[in-house]
Amino acid sequence: MRVLVAAMPFAGHATPMAALAAELTARGHEVLAYTGARYAGRFTAAGATWVPWERAPDFDDTDLRATFPQVGDGRGLRAVATNLEHVFLRTGAGQARDVEAAGPVDLLVSDQLALGCGLVAERAGTPWATVSLVPLSLPSRDLPPFGTGLLPGRGRLGRARDAALRALVARTLVRRIDGVLAEVRTGLGLPPAAASALEAFASPQLVLAHGVPELEHPRSDLPPHVHFVGQLAPPPAGHAPPSWWPELSADGRPVVHVTQGTYDVDPRDLLLPALRGLATEDVVVAAATGTGSLPADAVPANARQAEFLPYDVLLPRTAVVVTNGGWGGVLAALGAGVPLVVAGGTLDKPEIARRVTRSGAGVDLRTGRPSPRRVAAAVARVLGDPAFRARAAEVAASLARHGGAAAAVDLLERLVRDGGPVHRADADPWGAGRRGAPRPS
Known part of the structure; x- marks a missing residue:
């Protein structure tokens, strides 16, 4: 199987995606790794062939403003939307062209914020999986908008607060980034998106959630193709400790x-x-x-x-x-x-x-x-x-029980073998513990 693995060029994104690449190559699959030059070595060390960012602007994650001067300090919901627009959305068309230039593949596996793979999958009909490398950002009727940093509201008033915030964010920031996504799609000859930009980042076939239910707010509307896979990249072993x-x-x-x-x-x-x-x-x-x-x-x-x-x-x-x-x-x-x-x-x-x-x-x-x-x-x-x-x-x-990179690649192989969305066996990953751990006082 020929697989393209795409990772945004950030340290926290490259490490777990390289772990997936290593598991894929260990199973005999040919892996192309689409990432920035700064992190190419992590993937080639795992046996993958590097595909550089060329049509999309490569950047140094320690100095984002050098490439994206619009990006601020990242504090607050508006700053999150600005980063999303310029670093992730507006590079999407260039990413898509880079990925297409790498040639046909049997499977696209992308860091969820690497938009280009989803656009290519839509154009070519290639199976596509995304990896959520941060807590799940998919909108939910049970939660406040992602990025507000709020715990889910309690009781009738709390739920009303969350609903009001979801509506406010939909009218303002989501509308803004939806407009940017529409521009990107038009530039690639794609029709208007059927879902909002927040949902367009996630594959409708398979989402691998880097984490476990204990670290997520329970939600009753978790899509059935979202699978928790634990810790993809355990701490590397073998580095010498400091002299002290x-x-x-x-x-x-x-x-x-x-x-x-x-x-x-x-x-x-x-x-x-x-x-x-x-x-x-x-x-x-x-x-x-x-x-x-x-x-x-x-x-x-x-x-x-x-x-x-x-x-x-x-x-x-x-x-x-x-x-x-x-x-x-x-x-x-x-x-x-x-x-x-x-x-x-x-x-x-x-x-x-x-x-x-x-x-x-x-x-x-x-x-x-x-x-x-x-x-x-x-x-x-x-x-x-x-x-x-x-x-x-x-x-x-x-984290150990959810299987890590081995469990994730099992699901990727199943996606290609069986086709269609890969659904979980359990409808509710939180089970009887839906309310989760008590909040500290």
């Missing part, structure tokens, strides 16, 4: 890992406040800076820093992870049974933070720029209440 690791490993105090992730990496947002807040606590802090190093006087005596840390070694020794809420990092921590403190401020990160809270496996700081005191208080709360770690262990078991 034996010292930290021998320290008897709880280890708190602080990370700014791979996007929104200004250390003033989270890293520095966390280091200041935890400086006088009875913990040892392992900080991942991402790029560069923090000034020595910003790193207190109970902390160590490195650009990157090997999670397969770090997480088994970690008591709490403090993160800005990137989905891949959240799944990595919970996959190891480690509870979280989440400071989600931009794009989908507030949504992720709310889901962690709802799961019972962590604390949501409700800001991307917390004070040192708030970080320290949240870490103390998680360390002091064993229910957080117990719930993280339950989520870890669910």
Whole structure:
């Protein structure tokens, strides 16, 4: 089988899509990988052939404004819509032409935000699956609009609030991006879309949800072709730990890992406040800076820093992870049974933070720029209440149970073999636990 796997050139998108590519090649399939130059090596290392972004503008995910000057700081629903328009929608026609230039394939598998594959599938009739690499953004009659960062409303008033918000967003932001999608489709000779742009990103045949029901708000209208597949890319093994690791490993105090992730990496947002807040606590802090190093006087005596840390070694020794809420990092921590403190401020990160809270496996700081005191208080709360770690262990078991990349490729092969939408066996992934974990007080 000849498969094209498409990933938007972001670190958090490339890693799980490369894991899918690796599983496909391990089963003997020929894989073409459509992604930006920055992440081509992740796919070629998995045995795939790289297809570059050419007609669509390639970009550096650490400096989006260099290619898309309209993009703001990602804070708030309007900023989310702006990013969606310029980074994901307006590149769609170029993506489609790049994918078509790669030649015919038996299956298209796209990061859900890589719009081009869906457009090609419609033009060519090729089977198409999407991978939701962030929490499910499909609209639901049971939830507030994705991007508002709100928990589902309770009772009659809460449901009325959510319905009003859905209607407001449909009249404003959704109408705006629907207009952009119409332009893209017209440029490719396609008729008007039958659904809104928010739904057009997802395949009607198969959606692979990177995660588990415990990390999603229950909804009664989950489409039957949406399958939770757990953690697609477990933390890579084999990377050497930093020179200070034996010292930290021998320290008897709880280890708190602080990370700014791979996007929104200004250390003033989270890293520095966390280091200041935890400086006088009875913990040892392992900080991942991402790029560069923090000034020595910003790193207190109970902390160590490195650009990157090997999670397969770090997480088994970690008591709490403090993160800005990137989905891949959240799944990595919970996959190891480690509870979280989440400071989600931009794009989908507030949504992720709310889901962690709802799961019972962590604390949501409700800001991307917390004070040192708030970080320290949240870490103390998680360390002091064993229910957080117990719930993280339950989520870890669910992530493992859902099968990861192997289960995802089973479903992809089934799509090509059987044709048509691939439906779940269970109508309700939440089962009797539809109401989910109790919300923290």
